[in-house]
Amino acid sequence: MNRLRPFVFHQPTTLDEAVRILAAERGAARPLAGGTDLVVDMKLGRARPPVVVNLKRIRGLDRIEPVDGGTRIGALVRIAAIQASAIVRERYPALWRASCTLATPPIRNLATIGGNLGRGSPAGDMAPPLIVHGALVEVEGPGGRRTVPIQDLHLGPGITCLAPGEVITAVVLPAPPPHGGSAFRKLGKRGGGWDIALVGAAAGLVLGGDGAIADARIALASVAPTPFRARAAEAALRGRPPSEEHFARAAGIAAEEARPISDVRASAAYRRSLARVLVLRTLRDAAGLALDAAVPR
Amino acid sequence: MTSVGRRVPRVDAVEKVTGSAVYGADLALPGMLHGAVLRSPHAHARIVAVDIARAERVPGVRAVATGRDVPFTFGASIRDQPFLAVDRVRFVGEPVVAVAADTELQAQAAVELVDVAYEGLPAVLDARSALAPDAPLVHPDLHAYPRGNHEIVEHSNVDTVARFRHGDLAAGFARADVVFEDEFSAQALSHAALETHVAVAAYHPASRGYTLWTSSDRPFQLRGELAAALGLASSQVRVVVGYVGGSFGGKNTLVAEAVAVALARQAPGRPVRVELSREEDLTASQARMPALVRLQTGVLRDGTLTARRAEFLWDGGAYASNAVGVAVRGPKAVFGPYRIPAVEYESRMVYTNRQPTGSYRGYGTTQAAWACESQMDMIARRLGIDPLEIRRRNGYEDGDAWINGQVMHGLNAREPLERVAAAIGWGTVDRAPAPHLRRGKGLATMIKETATPTSSNVVLKVEQDGRLVVLCAAPEIGAGQATVLSQMAADAVGVPLDAVSLPPADTATSPYNGPVASSRTTFHVGNAIRTAGAEIRRKALALAGDLLEVDPADLDLSEGVVVARGVGPRATLGELLARRGAEGCSLVAEARYSSAGSPLLAADPGLGSVSTIFWMISAQAAEIEVDTETGVIRVVRVAAAADVGRPVNPVGCEQQIEGGVVMGLSNALFEDLVLDGGRIANGTLADYKVATLQDVPEIVPIIVESDHPEAPFGAKGIGEPAAAATAPAIANALCDAVGVRITDLPLTPARVLAAIEAERAREVAAGGSTNRS
């Protein structure tokens, strides 16, 4: 068996205290949320933090609450709670879809949204939908509070822009645009969801009064060193009608601009094919919801 | 009421569901130490120096063992494997130095302080390159190793050669209208049992003996292997096996055991426990043997098979382990349940620098049936014959001669195929729900013999309270052994099912048994139980006659109650034994069953050693849905049938069939131990994917019955044949759905998509040329 190596375990009950301990230990301490990633890494010896700071005793970080027309999701909110949230399901379909296929129910009961982002993995399921929803990440650190646009959080595989001592406290999603729709799909190694993404794709479309696409957002997991925003594909959609022809063209562009690598999970070529197919399918899904939203009842 | 044939809940269900069942991993003994292992980072290297000084100084460390401390080798067929590497490592993950400490954490910390200097050697990483004339030798001393009497090629990497031939091949191929020649490959797999390899070993200095508590499917064979390795008499080694958390053919040699024994020698009197982590289990225990199979098959235009020649090249890994038998016997299944007048196989197994391999549910049939059943469909397609029809045309019937001329008896050869075809709606096409999806159906069938001859002994004992104890070395490996053996014992004696218990297998007290393998337990142990049960019954009735002053011939024993004919219940078995009072009494009977010498084994001259005491035939039909844009296969439905003789516990049979389908599906679609420069690249369950409940399709389990003259309560076996037909059934359904044939496992989405795209390109090219002409 692999046993955990000894480490110092802190269980602060306030954010200030947590930040203070983390900052004092400089890079040596790691925050712990659900532990579904960190504890696995520690058992396998991939991570050996001498100090671990449990965030779960800190109150108030596990709420989904309305703010200024938008929604604030605390860093300690579990994926299962996102899946169960009516607000998320109705207003943020891409994020909700992603929460339904992240790992398995037992993992979802532990795993948090903050941990998913804090991990900095390009394969994480939360970042692409959050990019599509235009989320901001709230960060608290020794220098106080700051806000980071979600697409600026990730710097490389396993690397975020968080300084030592900084923790994610929440993500804030603006109000969803009217006449908009969003979607998420992914494919794991076993052919479905419930698995780390070989490729994950989120798309959001907003339709204008003329029925054309006023805004489009496309973000992908596992096709680049960080969650990848397919800006060229997005640009190709703006001002166009939401038609199969334009979706197919945009999907092709997204697959071209993606920068996948080959690894033990999949080849770069296969990832590129998947990127095209999944972007096309999420665009169709998103358009379906946007059209529903645009049709007066 | 009798117990055999009823749908009874497993006898171990309550214990297991409540967590009180004691598995190998649960064992804790007073004074027990914990072991950890330093493993080789190299596929092939010379060990130049080992420095254990720093490790020895770690607090809590009680013993450090290196290869030089344990100058022995083990191996069931070839004694080629050291307990810990001595001067050379032969695979990434091979145990090099082991540490025993008060806690596992201390042992692991100490292991990290061991320094080993290596000098890299060129490695052999696949079977084909192992055959190259200038290939490095994994075992330069192969010729000198003690081994059984199988054929090897000295001074090469070929550690097993086996051949079989029956009938006139030349005539068979000459008569054929078409000769098909195809090549198939099957990948390395992990058994991925829920319980990883685990053992506790203790050395007893006074007797120079060992006790080994372990999770194994074969206490007696393991004892033999260990005693032979250490140069001890077999009774100096005691092996105790409680519940086993899954074997699937993987818990049959010294894995955790070798390390535990090595450490126990260095820490006399202290039991040492070694448990493999999941990652060690995946990468450094025993895998299913990868195989390359080349099949040459002669066929008449109407689909009648005239001859088949098969060549197997097995990638045996760094040590022969128990893979030799797979290479020798496994290829028999490549001829399928088909009448083929002339058959031949040549099977070679080679050493390579990867983790050792061995048996895997079906003993080579998962690889052989993959080739056989894929090719059957390729033949059917080329000749324009329905895949069901070509199998019908060639299928065995009761009374046919098998590949060695042995007359086939006690099997229901036809029904499995017919039943699964009907259950899946063979011949009807289901519409796919979307344009990018395609549906398809596929069939496969297979045959499996059982290891013959083997024997089983049991001792039955009636306790003072009338309870029946079955002493036999047949561990419950999760497949339901304890339940069926209890059911048969209950009926053989005439006691209720809940009066029967099976204590853990213990070579010190249980009589000899063959392994819990080859789907042999129900049949062999059941036969011994039937005989011993009859004797217990006689003794019980004689005792009752004595005490009740009735002629035993007028008494009957049923559900633990002695009944006088025409009178009614007289006393329970427990009451009778109690009447012996202070004097005391127990009833004991022992019996042995061996398949040796059965008249059923008669075969053509010289081929008797190939005979089998029974055959199992199974068939599966799969319906799948293929996403033509991603290559993802979704299995919609699988109908699976197996000829079990008579089911002792129908629920248990269905569970075996269902479990077999899940396992077969998992290794058809997902599982693959990928080797990258000698290292397994996906050595965690995050990347070595095993099917989960989410991947499980609708399964229709079908029990098919037959009459076997020697079967106890009519029962044959079920464990192995349940798994082998799934992969070819899915591949055949894939071909039905999208017209592509994939001959390499697993059928990953990337592979499927590439094949679909290649086929599209071919069609476009062909279309283009048709247009031009």
Ligand SMILES: Cc1cc2nc3c(=O)[nH]c(=O)nc-3n(C[C@H](O)[C@H](O)[C@H](O)COP(=O)(O)OP(=O)(O)OC[C@H]3O[C@@H](n4cnc5c(N)ncnc54)[C@H](O)[C@@H]3O)c2cc1C
């Ligand atoms: C079997 C299995 C399947 C999985 N499948 C998926 C999947 O399908 N999709 C997917 O995206 N992931 C998957 N994961 C990975 C992981 O479970 C998720 O990413 C999860 O969301 C991590 O959250 P956590 O709360 O458990 O994080 P933890 O393990 O507690 O932490 C993860 C990392 O983030 C840091 N961290 C935690 N909280 C914060 C914070 N508030 N601020 C800053 N840093 C923080 C930690 O220090 C650590 O480095 C899987 C994991 C397992 C074991």
